[in-house]
Amino acid sequence: xxxxxxxxxxxxxxxxxxxxxxxxxxxxxxxxxxxxxxxxxxxxxxxxxxxxxxxxxxxxxxxxxxxxxxxxxxxxxxxxxxxxxxxxxxxxxxxxxxxxxxxxxxxxxxxxxxxxxxxxxxxxxxxxxxxxxxxxxxxxxxxxxxxxxxxxxxxxxxxxxxxxxxxxxxxxxxxxxxxxxxxxxxxxxxxxxxxxxxxxxxxxxxxxxxxxxxxxxxxxxxxxxxxxxxxxxxxxxxxxxxxxxxxxxxxxxxxxxxxxxxxxxxxxxxxxxxxxxxxxxxxxxxxxxxxxxxxx
DNA sequence: CCTTGAACCTGGGCGC
DNA sequence: TGCGCCCAGGTTCAAG
Numbered sequence: 076x077x078x079x080x081x082x083x084x085x086x087x088x089x090x091x092x093x094x095x096x097x098x099x100x101x102x103x104x105x106x107x108x109x110x111x112x113x114x115x116x117x118x119x120x121x122x123x124x125x126x127x128x129x130x131x132x133x134x135x136x137x138x139x140x141x142x143x144x145x146x147x148x149x150x151x152x153x154x155x156x157x158x159x160x161x162x163x164x165x166x167x168x169x170x171x172x173x174x175x176x177x178x179x180x181x182x183x184x185x186x187x188x189x190x191x192x193x194x195x196x197x198x199x200x201x202x203x204x205x206x207x208x209x210x211x212x213x214x215x216x217x218x219x220x221x222x223x224x225x226x227x228x229x230x231x232x233x234x235x236x237x238x239x240x241x242x243x244x245x246x247x248x249x250x251x252x253x254x255x256x257x258x259x260x261x262x263x264x265x266x267x268x269x270x271x272x273x274x275x276x277x278x279x280x281x282x283x284x285x286x287x288x289x290x291x292x293x294x295x296x297x298x299x300x301x302x303x304x305x306x307x308x309x310x311x312x313x314x315x316x317x318x319x320x321x322x323x324x325x326x327x328x329x330x331x332x333x334x335x336x337x338x339x340x341x342x343x344x345x346x347x348x349x350x351x352x353x354x355x356x357x358x359x360x361x362x363x364x365x366x367x368x369x370x371x
Numbered sequence: 372c373c374t375t376g377a378a379c380c381t382g383g384g385c386g387c
Numbered sequence: 388t389g390c391g392c393c394c395a396g397g398t399t400c401a402a403g
Contacts, residue, residue, distance in 0.1 A: 078396060109379065109398080133397080151397055152381075179381085201380045203397060219398095246374075255398085262396055315396075337396095359375060362394085 077149045079227065079260030080309035082133050084328055085155055090128045092157050092193055093137070093186065097124045102183040109150060109205040119143055119208055120184070131215075132223050132259035142211050146219055150203025160192040182206070223259040227306045232258065234291035234299045241281040242289050249277035249358050258302065264315060264337045265305050267364045271336045272301035274346070276370045277356075277363045308333065336364040344369060 077085065101120035103112055123143065129136035137145035149155075182197035197204070209217045224240070225231050240257050251257055252266045261269070270277050275284075275298055284295040291299075309315065314328035335345045336353050344351040344366035351368025 081396075148397080150380095151395070199380095200382065201395090203380070205398090244373095250374085253397095264396060360377085361397095 077133060077153065077314070078262030078265055078309075079130075079133055080265070080306060080312075080330065081314035081328065082130055082135055082149065082260075083228075083310050084314040085149070086128050086130045086135055089135075089155055089157070089195060092188065093125045093184075093195060094127055095125065096186040096188040096193070097122065098139075098184050099187050099192075100185040102185065104181050104183070108181060108199060108202045110207075112206060113208050116206070116208055120145065131220055132226070132255060133262070134219065136214075138211060144209050144211050144214055146207045146209055146217065147197075148205050148219070150199060150201060150205070152201040153197065153199040153204035156196050156198065158194045158196055160194065222256050224255060224257045225259060227258050227260060227302050228310070232299060232303060234296045237295055237299055238285045238289060238291040241295070242285040244281040246281050247277060247358055248275060248279045248281050248284070249363050251281035252302075253359075253361075260306070261302070263361055263363075264334070265302075265309065267337045268305045268335060269298065269302045271346075271365060271370060272305060273298040274369050274371060276367075277358060277365050279371075336366065339364060 098120045099122070101117040103117050106112065120139070120143075123139040123141055126138040126140055129138060133148060135145075135147040135149070137147065139145065176198065179198045179200045179202075180196050181199055181202070184195040184197075186193045186195060207217075207219065214220065225236055237257075241251055244251060248270060249266060252261055252269070253263065255261075267277070273294070275294060284292050284298065286292060309330040312328060312330035312333060315331040315334075316328045339353045340355040342353050344353055346366065346369045349366060349369040351366040353364055353366050356363050356365070
């Protein structure tokens with residue numbers, strides 16, 4: 076679910092609560108998410124102080140004193156929320172079935188913070204998320220992180236990098252950009268949006284944006300700018316709130332109101348003067364939204 | 372090596 | 388109201 080802007084929004088929401096706090100106890104309410112929690116996971120977290128919260132691509136990184144780092148991926152439906160201390164329960168009280176949401180609270184971090192006890196709760200109905208533990212040293216060589224491409228934030232991403240990555244590839248642009256080894260953190264929404272902004276067809280062979288000499292064509296410069304802009308805009312808007320995804324503080328991101336093509340099948344293309352209609356196709360099993368009239 | 376498709380899960384929306 | 392089908396922000400395997 077969450078793409079880079081959503082994970083970054085989660086990171087920013089959790090940081091004020093978690094950084095400097097001590098994890099008194101990590102409560103695992105089931106043995107696995109998508110994969111089993113690693114052996115000794117809860118024990119490794121207990122008593123550790125959170126140094127900082129980081130992010131790489133769509134992974135949240137919880138840096139602990141002692142040198143361990145929690146690597147967390149939210150899958151399609153994962154979310155974190157902050158709650159106060161556990162509600163008091165009355166002994167002997169009739170057991171009230173938990174609400175639908177709480178059934179999917181799989182991990183509870185019980186924190187001691189300067190402001191008192193807090194809980195950070197990971198909820199994930201589909202359980203496509205996963206968590207692992209790694210050492211800070213050599214973190215970038217962890218199997219989940221090792222092959223990730225460049226971040227689309229800041230100044231790191233440029234057309235020369237993309238040219239080198241896309242050169243000679245016959246794969247559709249959509250698939251190439253979705254590949255985390257190309258650009259780390261793009262997902263279905265932001266790839267569709269970036270291609271629309273750049274007026275490029277998701278079906279274009281990726282290699283056609285590169286000259287025979289390996290130089291980026293003008294279109295690739297446009298695409299590079301579009302990717303950086305859409306990610307920056309989405310982060311600034313606090314990400315997108317779709318369906319049940321909420322931010323750590325319970326508020327809603329609002330970038331979904333800025334979608335130009337994603338989930339807008341049948342609607343008018345927003346490119347000024349275009350007059351086309353957004354349609355939906357399926358590429359490698361996933362929906363692509365685009366305007367045939369202006370995306371070439 | 373490359374690419375596609377299925378699998379992993381639950382829940383919401385829709386048509387009948 | 389109920390049932391079946393399709394769809395959903397991602398990643399990892401297996402197979403071609």
